[in-house]
Amino acid sequence: MHHKRKAIQDLYPDELAHCYGCGKNNPDGHQLKTYLMGDETIAHFTPDEKFTAIPGSVYGGLVASLLDCHGTGSAAAFACLAENIDLENVAIIPIRCVTASLKVDFKVPTPMGKKLELKGKLRSIEGRKILVDMTLSAEGIVCATGEILAIKLKD
Numbered sequence: 646m647h648h649k650r651k652a653i654q655d656l657y658p659d660e661l662a663h664c665y666g667c668g669k670n671n672p673d674g675h676q677l678k679t680y681l682m683g684d685e686t687i688a689h690f691t692p693d694e695k696f697t698a699i700p701g702s703v704y705g706g707l708v709a710s711l712l713d714c715h716g717t718g719s720a721a722a723f724a725c726l727a728e729n730i731d732l733e734n735v736a737i738i739p740i741r742c743v744t745a746s747l748k749v750d751f752k753v754p755t756p757m758g759k760k761l762e763l764k765g766k767l768r769s770i771e772g773r774k775i776l777v778d779m780t781l782s783a784e785g786i787v788c789a790t791g792e793i794l795a796i797k798l799k800d
């Protein structure tokens with residue numbers, strides 16, 4: 646579906662690619678990969694049993710971690726879109742964002758072992774502040790929603 650494009654996190658420079666949630670250079674991490682698709686972002690992750698909360702459902706900290714990294718990746722992608730930076734033609738993404746605030750609402754238990762789908766939509770960009778709304782779904786059911794304030798780093 647989106648195999649031709651590079652993931653946003655794969656456009657982070659090597660020295661900034663150790664994030665536990667999404668760094669391509671962290672072999673022990675989740676290596677989440679966020680893709681820009683039109684004006685939305687998407688990522689997938691299938692948790693295994695070690696991320697169990699109540700048997701059969703996924704630990705909320707993992708849900709938050711996935712939303713965190715999908716959120717910062719999405720924010721960087723949306724900021725590039727807003728500045729007409731074509732992500733198809735860059736080796737390193739020129740805008741980087743970190744999380745200032747993350748809100749997670751857990752709607753229903755996230756089922757273990759299913760392929761989870763994360764989606765992101767830009768709400769606003771105001772100076773260095775980028776707000777992104779997210780959902781995390783399993784089999785079409787929204788299990789959690791997330792709202793991130795990501796801050797564009799200077800330099």
Ligand SMILES: CCCCCCCCCCCC(=O)SCCNC(=O)CCNC(=O)[C@H](O)C(C)(C)COP(=O)(O)OP(=O)(O)OC[C@H]1O[C@@H](n2cnc3c(N)ncnc32)[C@H](O)[C@@H]1OP(=O)(O)O
Pocket residue numbers: 657661664666667713714717741742743744745746772773774794796798
């Ligand atoms: C390394 C490359 C990685 C690039 C690749 C990274 C990959 C993965 C990242 C994964 C995601 C993470 O887990 S990141 C790790 C978790 N996050 C962190 O450790 C960040 C720790 N916090 C910070 O370093 C700092 O607080 C920053 C950078 C977020 C902001 O500091 P600053 O640069 O001095 O900017 P500051 O003026 O304070 O804030 C800018 C604007 O945002 C507002 N603001 C700031 N925080 C908040 C807040 N919690 N809630 C509401 N609003 C806030 C301010 O009022 C201001 O608004 P106004 O007055 O302008 O209106």
